[in-house]
Amino acid sequence: MSVRALGYAGFGVKDVAAWRSFAEDVLGVAVNEAANGGLRLRVDDSQWRIAIEPTGEDDVTYLGFEVEGPAALDELVAKLSAAGVAVERSEALAKERGVIGLARCTDPTGIGIELYWGPTETGQNRFVSKVGVAGFVTEGQGFGHVVLMAGDIGPSRNFYETLLGFRLSDVIDFSPMPGFEVRLVFLHCNPRHHTLALAPIPAPKRLNHFMLQVRDFDDVGRGLDRARKAGVTFANSLGKHTNDQMISFYLITPSGFEVEYGFGGREIDDATWVPSRHTATSTWGHERLVRPGG
Ligand SMILES: [Fe+2]
Structure with missing residues (x-):
């Protein structure tokens, strides 16, 4: 269960x-x-x-x-x-x-x-985006994903995997800065590649970022344009992730944590999925545009 x-x-x-x-x-x-x-x-x-x-x-x-x-x-x-x-x-x-x-x-x-x-579903009151986003991918996949940070993710892994029933999608071993190696752990509970990822990095905020996935690739580009025009700080440039293959960019929200805005995440079928290890977070792009912590 x-x-x-x-x-x-x-x-x-x-x-x-x-x-x-x-x-x-x-x-x-x-x-x-x-x-x-x-x-x-x-x-x-x-x-x-x-x-x-x-x-x-x-x-x-x-x-x-x-x-x-x-x-x-x-x-x-x-x-x-x-x-x-x-x-x-x-x-x-x-x-x-x-x-x-x-x-x-x-x-x-x-x-x-x-x-x-x-x-509560509100079929009588359909979702409408004021700026014309065609829609977000949520059907059977929840609203998106969150990446949580903790110095020691052991207790969280036990809580989410053993008790709540999340399954391992894959891991990414990488070095966010010289001499510092981390293993990011990606977990799923439905076909969305990851609903939750855990980063063993002590940080002032528990939430590193949340992700919203648009249905139409052009909405990534339009979102990028809107963010630029509004003067929002980009955390990462447009890029594509190795593991979930999401094409996305990252913004700093008004609360300091980040939001990933993406398209095209790969889906998992538990009947055939085999967890794997990656050694980079992205195949291209996702250039870090802000210094750690701001
Ligand atoms: Fe993400």
Whole structure:
């Protein structure tokens, strides 16, 4: 039994107004006001996918992982409890998130983990991008991926792989700076090549970046144009990743962590997939355009 998708995420931010224009005008997602003074971002016909909340951390505060239904939730709650993870069900939080059933715990780095089933779909209120993005790839794959940083990813690997049921996609061994070697670990829970990647790099923020995948390659180019015109700082130039073959660029969000905006990620069939090792993150491009930490 495992989670089936990254359904939503919560980002605690300092500057909600900056996020509003970044999300709507640069990323081309749809933005709704939330009751708590924050925003809810939509990328498809789900009611929301990313909550921007004015809590000031400028980091990810929670991740919502969808499970198949009530029996799957019961099973995961039992498994987590048996492993000594404190997990509690909350009807109030389920209502706030717009889902039918929900249980909450935390991952080893303190990120709130919400396991849920029965999200709200808004077929009567279709996703429309103000800047004309044709759509994002979410069907059966969740809203995108997140890359999390921790000095020691051992406990996180146990939590996500052994308890939540993520499977290894592949690893990338590389040297982000001379004399410093790291192994990035990529994990999947559906055909999306990775829903989660773990980087054994101590960092002030737990979230390195989140990724949105557009359906139309031209929307990568149009997004690049919009970001340039808006004066947004690029973290990485356009490039193609070795492992998931995504063609993407990276921007610095108003919270300092990054967003990857890409097209064409390769998909995994668990029946035939064999994990492999890569020694570079990209086959071309992805030139680093900012110094580490800023
Ligand atoms: Fe990524």
